[in-house]
Amino acid sequence: MYKLTICHLYPDLMNLYGDRGNIITLSKRCEWRNIDVETVTVSLNEEFDYEKYDIIFIGGGQDFEQTIIQDDLMRGKRQRIIDAAEEGKVILGICGGFQLLGKYYKTQSGSEIECVGALDLWTCSSEARLTGNLVFECDFLKSQTTDGYVVGFENHSGKTYLGEGVKPLGKVIKGFGNNGDDGFEGAVYKNTYGTYAHGSLLPKNPALADHLITLALLNKYPEFQGLDPLDDKLENLARTSVIKRVLADKS
């Protein structure tokens, strides 16, 4: 029997609006396939032994909470997150978690707050808040059964720019994405994924959830052949109905 361990980083601090839905989704979709799954939480002053984990998740936080984790993150966990990303661990960072995986965050006053630096990207604070439904297209998710569209909700004032070391996660179809200017959303480097999409992201984007689970299983079990399909009727209904509404909205 296969087994995966999911690590939820700072769940008590980086949990802005529903990000735990992603953990619930990863767990349930493993459970339904008889893949044994364990979720471990790691927060302030707790050891982050990344080698034990197959999927590492970090959600979004409010500015106040992000300042709380700053020290803890930069002191102990930073190098381990970089190592985990380099070794191809599956990592998903959302919103604040996505920004933290980058190199720095530049505040309004121009000072640069150093971030983890696992991903070649950086974020600049802006006046405007980029808020609303977000639809983007991921080529790697396209298959005979799915169009590769991913839908979520973005709510950020930071604008993120990608360096050469990462690829965008997708092309924005509707919404702002990373910065509202270059038409890209999120970033991918090896098996590390970052995005602004809350929603929660994974429940109604089951193809993306399964993609992450598959990568994690391949890491751990090289002989792994692929996931059994699940009945995703409700998930796909949720995905397509909101995409339809969002694309029809002219505003």
Added chain:
Amino acid sequence: MKNLLKKMRLTAAIIITKLAVIVLRLLNRGGTTFPGKIALKICPNILSELSDKFRVIMVTGTNGKTTTCRICAGMLDKSGIKYIANKSGANLASGITTTLIDALSLTGKAMVRTALLETDEAAFKTVAPKLKPEIIIVTNFFKDQLDRFGELYSTLNYVRDGILSSPESTLILNADDSLCASLGQGVDNPVFYFGFADGVYPETNFSSNNDAPYCMNCSARYEYSSVTFAHLGHFKCPRCNYERPEAKIECTQVLHYDNLTSTVEIKVPDGKFAVKLALPGLYNIYNALAATGLGYLLELSEKDIIHVLEGFETGFGRMETVNVMDREIKMILVKNPTGFNQVLRYMMTQNNRCVVTLALNDKLADGTDISWIWDVDFEILSFMQNKIRFFYVSGDRAEDMAVRLKYAGIDEELIRIEHNENQLIDKILAEAGENETIYILPTYSAMLDIRQVLKNRFNLKDFWK
């Protein structure tokens, strides 16, 4: 000359607004916010102009504003004070303006001197300094509508800014909420705190403290000697010693608690009394405590306060109950995870079989981001699945709610999607057995839609005001 112009503007604004109110009412359009918008256009400073005419009591905070306002209204009634109050949907500057102008004569005299105003947290920042309220009641702060407010701490700061510009106002604040209580720190305003005494309601589930587990002053993790729910309780910061302040109005015992009522002992500065609240749900005890604070400030006797609290029966916060075709429909507004979790906990006290309807919209009034449904502990519903005949999901985002239920461990066979409100009502009435309960848990705009259908179909007259 300048003064004369100012006066003319004010008079014009008053007359035109009053006309707009009359016309809209004749057209049966309600008209609670639009006339105020016109008034603010004509005379942008109108609230400051009106402030001298009224003695203002404001109620703000994330949850419980409406219920607290209604109990406060009872306190004012009991004191023999005539007052005006805004409708719950009209709690922005425009709605408040409409309400105040409505109480003026054409010559600008206030016919009623006291105004009880439910105020949106963001609007509070600008409205409070203008109206110079005599009393400000703040219920609590939870994560809510972050798509609109940005962050929980911004919401708190809106209210803080409003209070800092109102140094004369007496504050009635929730002592158990570290965020709300902080509003009373370092200010010169007289402060009355309300809360639960330590250990009165021993909460075991600490994990639900997602909104404010860390000290807002120094970022250390709070220690709690007891918790009521979410982040409310007897907190203390081990590093900077910021702690739950002493409360003048306190619930010192919960004597009885069921799905319809709670009987509690309340301590006020000069005594203690037991009171049976016709309000189920733990957070309504908080609302009752806040309103008791007002009753105390109004110098009502113990007996009068008890009378108001016991006579208040609108049900579970914003719960309305109607009987239709021998079935009991309970409609309870849901708008954020903390409130929703309380509603689910209340539903767990249900003994008979029931039908559950969840209606999720994502309009501005509901919050356009529906991610928050993933922070609601729907998982507890899976424990009472055998009592629930079906889960109906409705509203703009019905499918998202269906997925949430599926991942909470609800059997997919029990989940039905129905967007059309008329058909929804038909189906839930047909599925529920005689004398069974139908729960309808809608977000704000979904509630208005469903209520309209119920009203039209069953000729219900203003069962909700």
